[in-house]
Amino acid sequence: MGIQKPAWLEALYSQKFFVGCSYHETAKKNEKNVYCLDCCISICPHCIPSHRFHRLLQVRRYVYHDVVRLEDLQKIIDCSNVQAYTINSAKVVFIKKRPQNRQFKGAANYCTSCDRSLQEPFIHCSLGCKVDFVLKHYKDLSPFLRTCNTLSLSPDFLVPQDMGDDEIKNETPHSTIVDGDEPMSWSSGSSGSENMNMAYSSDQIVRKKRSGLYFCGRSANKVSDEDMATSMSRRKGIPQRSPLC
Secondary structure, rough: OOOOOOHHHHHHHHOOOOOHHHHOOOOOOOOOEOOOOOOOOEEEEHHHHOOOOEEEEEEEOOOOEEEEHHHHHHEEEOOEEEEEEEEEEEEEEEEOOOHHHHHHOOOOOEEEOOOOEEEEOEOOOOOHHHHHHHHHHOOOOOOHOOOOOOOOOOOOOOOOOOOOOOOOOOOOOOOOOOOOOOOOEOOOOOOOOOOOEOOOOOOOOEEEOOOOEEEEEEEOOOOOHHHHHHOOOOOOOOOOOOOOO
């Protein structure tokens, strides 16, 4: 008898994603959007350090359904004849079935399981539809499973860092949060060994913690620390009365 659904595939269907993590209820960005193939559970970004040596699969959301990048899924199971969709310049595949009622049957392609209209030459609209089709007709899933010893998250996946309350999270690359009275440091993206200490130059923003103030420098000329301190601490003087007539 052939291999039925492996444990990781069964759990991938049953696990819930994009719900709050019970282990990190008070943490920000605690939605479960990662699947651990070794533990067969869905985890949130804060759980990743505990699963850093496991095979991890990032789950995304597309039109209210769970999807996985085709490039990642192909490493563990054959996804041929499954229609892929493009989001953010990456091809993704739906995990579960998406049943669709059709009133009449035309000449177009339709999913073998849920009757969803597809583009040629695809015959499955999701991974679940293909798995059911294979088990129904071939009774064995082993020829479609692939050996994958390592599976890591994509480089664009951001793992939250434990930071203080005064810190601002998720800053863009090459930006540094500094106090208003400190020079802004900027490291070149083309050479990691060269660092340039720049004051306020064109199109650069210096962000001041705690106060929420933003100072935009539009001039290419450097601004001295004294000028900056003067502008920040400027106060109205004592009002002078006009002379009596």
